[in-house]
Amino acid sequence: MRVVLALGSNLGRRMDNLQGALDALFDAPGLTFVAVSPVYETDPVGGPDQGPYLNAVVVAESMLDARTLLERAQGVENAFGRVRLVRNGPRTLDVDLIMVDGIVSDDPELTLPHPRAHERAFVLVPWSRADPDATIPGRGAVADLLAGLDQTGVRPREDLSLEPPA
Numbered sequence: 001m002r003v004v005l006a007l008g009s010n011l012g013r014r015m016d017n018l019q020g021a022l023d024a025l026f027d028a029p030g031l032t033f034v035a036v037s038p039v040y041e042t043d044p045v046g047g048p049d050q051g052p053y054l055n056a057v058v059v060a061e062s063m064l065d066a067r068t069l070l071e072r073a074q075g076v077e078n079a080f081g082r083v084r085l086v087r088n089g090p091r092t093l094d095v096d097l098i099m100v101d102g103i104v105s106d107d108p109e110l111t112l113p114h115p116r117a118h119e120r121a122f123v124l125v126p127w128s129r130a131d132p133d134a135t136i137p138g139r140g141a142v143a144d145l146l147a148g149l150d151q152t153g154v155r156p157r158e159d160l161s162l163e164p165p166a
């Protein structure tokens with residue numbers, strides 16, 4: 001199954017956190033790397049006053065079911081010291097499941113596609129670079145969604161790039 005994951009970090013060594021997460025996600029069987037987006041510096045959306053994020057999007061082929069994939073993502077977040085003090089608060093690492101094939105689920109534990117992805121330029125901009133033909137089930141083409149979004153809070157960091165997982 002084709003899966004799309006969003007990576008974000010705005011605490012600590014942000015770039016090390018993103019690269020470490022990328023390596024860790026693929027360090028176990030079940031996931032095959034397809035593509036990673038460029039890295040973007042992004043203004044925090046929602047939540048308390050906090051520092052800017054680095055965001056990126058990863059595309060992969062998964063043999064894992066969606067729940068197992070979520071558990072792997074959360075395991076990697078925990079390995080990078082993710083503490084949840086306040087909703088949408090700053091974090092060393094966030095790994096969100098944006099899409100798992102065409103699965104549509106409103107299960108609060110795992111809502112797919114991610115319920116806020118279609119309105120987040122910090123997800124759609126990198127995603128459109130990793131997969132120009134991306135579409136969100138029930139929401140349409142990422143390129144079309146982007147046309148209606150303010151992208152000023154999302155800035156490419158040409159000086160940074162994520163290496164494909166080791």
Ligand SMILES: Nc1ncnc2c1ncn2[C@@H]1O[C@H](COP(=O)(O)OP(=O)(O)OP(=O)(O)O)[C@@H](O)[C@H]1O
Pocket residue numbers: 070084087088089094095096097098107108109110111112113114115116
């Ligand atoms: N598509 C999804 N990807 C990741 N977590 C999800 C998803 N759908 C539901 N969840 C649930 O959301 C809970 C809270 O996740 P988290 O604290 O990372 O939210 P957040 O990333 O801060 O906010 P947002 O969900 O707006 O991105 C997790 O415990 C998880 O079970």
Ligand SMILES: Nc1nc2c(c(=O)[nH]1)N=C(CO)CN2
Pocket residue numbers: 007008009042043044045046047053055088094096122
């Ligand atoms: N710029 C930016 N803002 C956010 C982000 C994020 O990754 N980047 N993640 C959030 C919760 O998932 C809330 N706000």
